[in-house]
Amino acid sequence: MSGTLSTVFQNSTLHHSAVGSGFIETFNNLKAVKDLNVLEKLWASYYIWIGNDIFATGLLFFTLHEFMYFGRCLPWYIIDRVPFFRRWKIQDTKLPSDKEQWECLKSVLTSHFLVEAFPIWFFHPLCEHIGISYSVPFPNWFDIFLQISVFFFFEDAWHYWFHRGLHHGVFYKYIHKQHHRYAAPFGLAAEYAHPIEVMLLGFGTVGIPIIWCLLTKNLHLFTICIWITLRLFQAVDAHSGYEFPISLHHFLPFWAGAEHHDEHHHHFIGNYASSFRFWDFVLDTEAGLTAKQSREKKMKSSAEKKAKKQI
Template sequence: MHHFMDRTTCGLSTTLWTARFCGQAPHIWTTRLWPDPSAGTGHCGQKSSLADLDMNNISHWADGMAMLDHLPSNPLQEPARLAWSAMLNRYSHFQIATWGSLLVHEVAYFTICLPGFLAQFIPALRKYKIQSSKTETWQGQWHCLQLLLFSHFFVQLPMIACTYHGAELLGLNYSWETMPNWWVLLAQCAGCAVVEDTWHYFLHRLLHHPRLYRHVHKIHHHYTAPFGLQAEYAHPVETITLGFGFFLGLLLFASHMALLWAWVLCRLVETIDVHSGYDWPWNPLHLLPGYAGSRYHDFHHENFVGNYSSTFIWWDWLFGTDGAYREKQKLIQKGMNKKCK
């Protein structure tokens, strides 16, 4: 978790912090942190032993951790708790995991797509469109919506229904009391993103094999200038195989149903952003280390090659499959430098 600090005093603080992070009360036995009773030195160069770790030390660190309780409470926490409890009282686990997940997916998908959809009607935002010379027709967008809805209800819904049985096998919790803190969910979503990105890179690259591309992946590349609604526009085989990567991280990290919904939101934000066709300068996702972004993935749709990763750039960098993109960026930068002279 942290670098390995002093074995006594600093180790105790780490243990108590960990206990609070996991929602557990610190116990006396947590003070047994391999002290050196003979000649070890503790914090600030003082000799330390097991006897030094008395109740005063424990009380000191516990008081420090208790200061977090005096921070302002989240005003949305109580309404959220009541809503979650009402949901558990009214619906079965199958209904929550299946129909609840479908509702979360549909509402989130079309809500996140809305800004990009509205941007096409605002001339002032045109300068942020990556392929500014290409605009998708109403007919093209309607065609995309039709296949998208078919995929959501006849391909993805059965996959979501299977999620319930997987959750039961894994013993996922549903109760409010066992729900992880938001920062734990965020860390778990980050882990899911790394796992999904790895799966996506290698399978996506495989889908560009001529035999597979012609029959499967070509549908997703129907639109050479992507837009947000098109993010999940794909052949059913691609939806199932690439979608398997979404669930791999859940198998590793999930302990509560809340992670499924949190990961759905995070994944939709990412995939709709990279397919939006717009490079927003204020996009907070650009702050993520190694984040690919819309301009990176837009190049893939425009040129049908390279930049196979979904979220991050490191697999493309490691295997050199982003070379064409880097060369293009160098030429663009060189042209900008000439204009500035």
């Protein structure tokens, strides 16, 4: 699709009454389109109102990222300041100070504006080139759920292997060490990382949907918006430092969550996956005292079996 999303309506009287109007007036004009739900009308109104799809997509994605990331960090900042919640703090003696939060915030904002902003503002031409749709109506919810599930699975694999690789030698010393500045993580530290790490691990979030579209020719920007929101929430929550009785992994045992990732920051090794636990379980890279005792037990059992065979 070229031009603006208003080309969807370019042969209709509705189009000519919508373009050039304010956002509210544009939305009211689109109420006449009976085949679209409210969310789809808001989406179409936004693109028509902006009138420039490259700018509209860039603004949408940058605003979405900032609003969702900091909006999800804020509750954890408040929780860190309320003594009542201390009972659920995983490393209960290590609370981030205001100075640490402020230093982290400055670094994250610098990364957002100097590292992430540029590719975000040029994402729309890529969408048009590979066929990511941004028109209305949206895909059905089953397709959205299926695609996001696929994205979570493959992002987790990408994150596991490249995160594990970043813990080796010079990669850790010059790149990943920055993220491990905080042995007891907090929500805002989710994207506190070296620019190379931001781009490398971030490709799992953005690149996998791109590869999916190249293979299937079936993807919508709305789906990517939901995916990015969920991925941001997952990353921030994993760094929250809190383990609640209602934490998701109590209901989905394969989900990682804060308890899983906090062990990684505490011990600096193991628990490399982002969303799920199975990579670390299968490849024996789980972190923490329990995992260490389990490995030692397996090693002892294996040694005893070898000794019996030699007798």
